[in-house]
Amino acid sequence: MVVSVMxxxxxxxxxFNVEMLIDLLDRFYKEEEKxxxxxxxxxxxxxxxxxxxxxxxxxxxxxxxxxxNIDAGELSVFYDFITAGVIDxxxxxxxxxxxxxxxxxxxxxxxxxxxxxxxxxKES
Numbered sequence: 001m002v003v004s005v006m007x008x009x010x011x012x013x014x015x016f017n018v019e020m021l022i023d024l025l026d027r028f029y030k031e032e033e034k035x036x037x038x039x040x041x042x043x044x045x046x047x048x049x050x051x052x053x054x055x056x057x058x059x060x061x062x063x064x065x066x067x068x069n070i071d072a073g074e075l076s077v078f079y080d081f082i083t084a085g086v087i088d089x090x091x092x093x094x095x096x097x098x099x100x101x102x103x104x105x106x107x108x109x110x111x112x113x114x115x116x117x118x119x120x121x122k123e124s
Contacts, residue, residue, distance in 0.1 A: 012063060036094070049087055057083045082113055 005027070006012060011020055057079045065075060086109055092098060093105055100108070111119075 049091070053080075053083050053087055056086075085109075 009020065014020065057076075060083065061075055061079050064079075065072065068075065070078070089098070089105065089109060093100070093102065098105060
């Protein structure tokens with residue numbers, strides 16, 4: 001569902017366009033809010049989330065592999081890590097563990113994925 005929305009809006013032509021990604025995810029979430037909250041909030045859907053992780057990781061690896069200078073094995077580790085983290089944060093948010101609105105949460109995740117924690121580290 002969300003991948004087809006991304007394709008329709010030509011997101012994959014500019015995969016580093018974080019603002020477009022946030023807008024698309026926000027729009028998708030608003031259209032499917034009840035279903036997504038029900039699935040994200042319950043533990044009975046863990047197998048589904050594993051499949052979601054695998055689909056997202058495969059799609060992003062295929063998309064970004066030609067754009068980065070990273071060994072394919074290392075790239076798999078990075079995307080597994082990122083995808084698992086994004087899914088976990090979303091599921092925790094859906095259970096009310098974070099008070100941020102979804103758009104702000106996505107912006108925070110995008111900033112860390114894009115730059116790592118380096119810009120946020122305090123000077124020692």
